[in-house]
Amino acid sequence: MTYALPPLNALRAFEAAARHLSFKLAAHELHVTPAAVGQQVKALEARLGVQLFERLHKQLILTEAGRAYLPGISEGFRHIAEATSQLKPIGAVLLQLGVHGAYDLRRLELTAFRSAHAEIGLRVLQPAGLHELVEGKVDVLIARGVSHHPGYRCERIDQGLGPGDWLVAPEGTADCPEIVSFRAWLRALPAAKTLANRRPRLVGGIGS
Numbered sequence: 001m002t003y004a005l006p007p008l009n010a011l012r013a014f015e016a017a018a019r020h021l022s023f024k025l026a027a028h029e030l031h032v033t034p035a036a037v038g039q040q041v042k043a044l045e046a047r048l049g050v051q052l053f054e055r056l057h058k059q060l061i062l063t064e065a066g067r068a069y070l071p072g073i074s075e076g077f078r079h080i081a082e083a084t085s086q087l088k089p090i091g092a093v094l095l096q097l098g099v100h101g102a103y104d105l106r107r108l109e110l111t112a113f114r115s116a117h118a119e120i121g122l123r124v125l126q127p128a129g130l131h132e133l134v135e136g137k138v139d140v141l142i143a144r145g146v147s148h149h150p151g152y153r154c155e156r157i158d159q160g161l162g163p164g165d166w167l168v169a170p171e172g173t174a175d176c177p178e179i180v181s182f183r184a185w186l187r188a189l190p191a192a193k194t195l196a197n198r199r200p201r202l203v204g205g206i207g208s
Helices: 008-021 023-030 035-046 064-085 110-116 130-136 179-188 190-198
Strands: 054-056 059-062 093-099 120-125 142-144 150-156 163-170 205-206
Touching: 008 023, 008 035, 008 064, 023 035, 059 064, 093 179, 110 120, 110 179, 120 179, 130 142, 130 163, 163 179
Parallel strands: 093 120, 093 142
Antiparallel strands: 054 059, 142 163, 150 163, 150 205
């Protein structure tokens, strides 16, 4: 059976905006800009041929069609989330890695990591940010430009100037074996070897 589905990103934008009745709050949840949420919703409306929101001055209101559409979409996402939560990666220890939306996961060579560390069940959430880490939805985070956050160890994982990419983990678990293994993996990646020749350790640290 072939399902006639709108683009997933557009549905996520609609569902988040409808729950919050705000493009700004939806954007914060999805780690994109409010303009991006608005564009996704507009594209969804154009695809469906139905207006889902009334855009008033500083106010977002669901239309009758939007109110009718929301419960089914929310329920669908809940089913997907529940089904996903039932899947357990192979490994004695589960490591949940959050990654910011602009990061290219190919750089991490995750298939090779899983082969080299069969004892670690690695699950990736992208996009993810500090609030997913603080809420315990991920165990460790690759974040953009987070050089310091109270109670967390922040270690730079790339070279050069600018905000950079940082590995962020709670102080209490930053040295647990699975995070230590992942940190060592980052140091050994080809993109990090040039940096390692000049700096044997990840840049940054507690309170950086």
